[in-house]
Amino acid sequence: MKKLIPYIFILPLILLILLFYIIPAVSTFYISLTDMGRSLKGDFVGLKNFTRMFSLEDPVIGRVLLNTIFYLAGALAITIIGGLLLANATASLGGAMGAFFRLVWFLPRATPPVVWAFLWIWAFNPTQFGLLNMILSRIGLPGRGWISLYPMLIVILANGILGIPYTMTILSAAIGNIPYEIIEASRIDGASGWQIIIKIKIPLIWWPLSFLTIWHTLSFLTTFQYIMMITGGGPFYASTPLALYTYNKAFQNMELGYGSALAMVLIVLSMVIILGFRQILGLKREA
Amino acid sequence: MKKTLILLVVFLFTALIIFAAGEQEEAKKAPVSLKAMTIGPGPVPVTRARNLETAAEQLRAEGLDLDLEVTFSTQKFGPYRTSFSLAFSSGAAADILSEDQDIIPEYAEEEMILSLDSYVKASGWQANYRDFLPGLWDAVTWKGKIYGVPIEGVVNCLYYRKDVLRKLGMSDAEIERTFSPESKDFTLEKLVELAKKAKDAGLVEWGFTHRKGAGDYWFNTVMIFGGEFVDKATGNMVIDTVALRKDFEFHKMLVDDGLLPPDMGSWDWSVIHKYSVEGRTLFWIGGHSGQWKEYQDKAYHEKLGKLSEEYLQDNMGIAPFPGINGPVTPVKVHAYTIVSTTKNPDISFDLISRAVSPERLSLHSITTFRGPTRKSVADQADFKTQKYLSKVMEIMKYSRAFPKHPSLGTYKSMIFEAMSGIETGRLTVDKAVEFMVAKAKADIPGVIIR
Known part of the structure; x- marks a missing residue:
């Protein structure tokens, strides 16, 4: 009986994982082998949906995968580096001032998604009524069609900046826990501010930093609502990552079979990235 | 005992009839x-x-x-x-x-x-x-x-600004005549000519504006150029490359001539309608007849707010689209x-x-x-x-x-993406046609390429 107790405690969690991850994943895999459409009925078509994808019969899929890599790399870099620098800055400020700036930087996260997206749409509106174009107009410069010219950059910025507050909050707590003596000792030894960050702080906050990297990677891979609202994934698929393309195929065009095959690729990609990060970031705990 | 048994049977039988009749009544x-x-x-x-x-x-x-x-x-x-x-x-x-x-x-x-x-x-x-x-x-x-x-x-239709046309020197009778579907002047070329004049005279910011996103407008323009969508014999979807090419070339020409914004796909709806009701564009070609009502209910006009029927009648008009084979009103x-x-x-x-x-x-x-x-x-x-x-x-x-086909949604997304590629300069007309053919072959079962 005593041996069973840990399993009893872990059972609710296993049930939740089964209900909200394993069963949907298995169902998605099953649907990916069918030609299911709007009626939610589908005939078995084997691996046809996957061959359509991997043989590049779908002329957009290569572009979509490239977009996914660019988007992920860009947004992740902004979120992690931005969050780390802000955490370091606010932790260095300390006290009420540090808390105030953390609060200010937390505002984007507290903003409702529609409002956040609208702010970006307004800022980069290509007509004279867009914020940036208004500013340009005031200084005598012509406006630009920002969203159609730089769609990927804009969605990277909108999503990357939104990730900063969470990263900053976790990392500023982690930096705050570094014993003061260590920082002080390194200063006495002549380390510069930059060296302290690179050689002292980052190694000491490696675990939360790694967790945030993996967490944000999965988040950027699977979320697309801001992209949908700001650029719609366009123009001509220029800002469509895999998650948005999957959604469009499955729920806009109601190609549930093909959409599920794309979703399976997304699931496998996420797992590969997690395992890859475990290796790269050295996250294997010593026994 | 026997009497009791008979009485019981009679009672049960009667009860059964009453119950059944009651149920029937209830069903009624x-x-x-x-x-x-x-x-x-x-x-x-x-x-x-x-x-x-x-x-x-x-x-x-x-x-x-x-x-x-x-x-x-x-x-x-x-x-x-x-x-x-x-x-x-x-x-x-x-x-x-x-x-x-x-x-x-x-x-x-x-x-x-x-x-x-x-x-x-x-x-x-x-x-x-x-x-x-x-x-x-x-x-x-x-x-x-x-x-x-x-x-x-x-009813998808063309909205035109009477006030702008008047400023170009046209009388009301002339405007009426030009936009009469039966008039020989009612052609795409005439619309482009008027748009150029209005733009050159500084009366409008753009000659034409259309909708954003994948919508029905993209069927309208294929219809204007005489395109087909569904093969009558087989019921399969058709990619009419001749009409598509003309459609793509028309939009590219409008963008190149500065008559259509290259980034319409990223315009906000409120801005699109603002341009229409404030006369910042001569032709609003992405709309339908119901927007006449919308312009009276929503304050898109910065100064006037909600527009009155009188204002709309005086300053705006509607017409079918001048197609290459005659007027077209996509419904x-x-x-x-x-x-x-x-x-x-x-x-x-x-x-x-x-x-x-x-x-x-x-x-x-x-x-x-x-x-x-x-x-x-x-x-x-x-x-x-x-x-x-x-x-x-x-x-x-x-x-x-309008066309009907189970893959119509897929077609609509494809044509919108191709057009946004052309208008923003990311695709040439040739590449856009190639894309339409390749994507249709991948996404639409049994598609016929013409």
Whole structure:
């Protein structure tokens, strides 16, 4: 009986994982082998949906995968580096001032998604009524069609900046826990501010930093609502990552079979990235 | 003992008869329950739901114990259709569904809606059948069977600014003549010429504006260039590369000449309508007749706010599109359909039939400013007073029904992406045509390339 107790405690969690991850994943895999459409009925078509994808019969899929890599790399870099620098800055400020700036930087996260997206749409509106174009107009410069010219950059910025507050909050707590003596000792030894960050702080906050990297990677891979609202994934698929393309195929065009095959690729990609990060970031705990 | 047994048998038998009779009586009295799902999107076409409710009141007044539950969705079609699919697969779908014509083939193929031939073509309904405008039945027909009863035609049309044209020196009579579909001047070339003049004179910022996103506008322009969408013999989707090329070249020319913004795909809807109502653009080519109503209900105009009927009549006009084979008014029909799982198809049709009476359709048309589907609506006293709606009916003479095919949504997304690529300079016309062919082959089963 005593041996069973840990399993009893872990059972609710296993049930939740089964209900909200394993069963949907298995169902998605099953649907990916069918030609299911709007009626939610589908005939078995084997691996046809996957061959359509991997043989590049779908002329957009290569572009979509490239977009996914660019988007992920860009947004992740902004979120992690931005969050780390802000955490370091606010932790260095300390006290009420540090808390105030953390609060200010937390505002984007507290903003409702529609409002956040609208702010970006307004800022980069290509007509004279867009914020940036208004500013340009005031200084005598012509406006630009920002969203159609730089769609990927804009969605990277909108999503990357939104990730900063969470990263900053976790990392500023982690930096705050570094014993003061260590920082002080390194200063006495002549380390510069930059060296302290690179050689002292980052190694000491490696675990939360790694967790945030993996967490944000999965988040950027699977979320697309801001992209949908700001650029719609366009123009001509220029800002469509895999998650948005999957959604469009499955729920806009109601190609549930093909959409599920794309979703399976997304699931496998996420797992590969997690395992890859475990290796790269050295996250294997010593026994 | 024997007596008691006989008495007991007689008692039980009597009780059984009384019970059975009571049940039969109850069955007679049981109300008919119907559910209907209707959609805007948006709040304007709420008469799609209300007309069903008033038709139900009429049936109740005639003695039918009818319990009708109507839902009106202001959502977009995507979530509305997903809700219906989920309800259908779980056996909880409504009996009546209001839908756009483009989804009818898909629902018909999946046997999710009933063919209404036996009702619509019945001898008792012939007068009604003939009263609907020609071509509209075609919009709700798939593989020779009728699946819906048209409620309205969303009339896609060209909006032009009379005030700008006056500033160009045109008299009202000249404007009327130029935009008369029968006029020899009513051509695409003439529109481009006027747009250039207005832009060069600094009267407008743009000559043309169209909609954002994947919408029906993208069918309009293919129709303008005489394109086909569906092969009549096989029912398969067609990629008409000749019409597509002309369509792409037309839009590219407009962008290159500075008459159309290259980034319209990223414009906000409120800005698009602002340009239209403030006369910042000469031609608004992405709209439909119902926007006349929208401009009176929403304050898109920065100074004037909501526009009055008088302002609109004085400063704006509508016309069909000048197609290469004559004027084209693309019409998308919205219809009542009956869901295949209903237990009461006869009563459902009776209800629909009353909801599309000329009086109710007139009310719907006046509420929404969308095209009426029956000729006799024009004879309704309240409709006769509507100057704008009479104009809508006039341009409906050039109606061409929107295409119908299960892969239409896929086609619409493809053509929008290709066009956004051309307008933003990411694609050449050749590459866009190549993309359309390759993507259609990958995404649309049995597609025919012409």
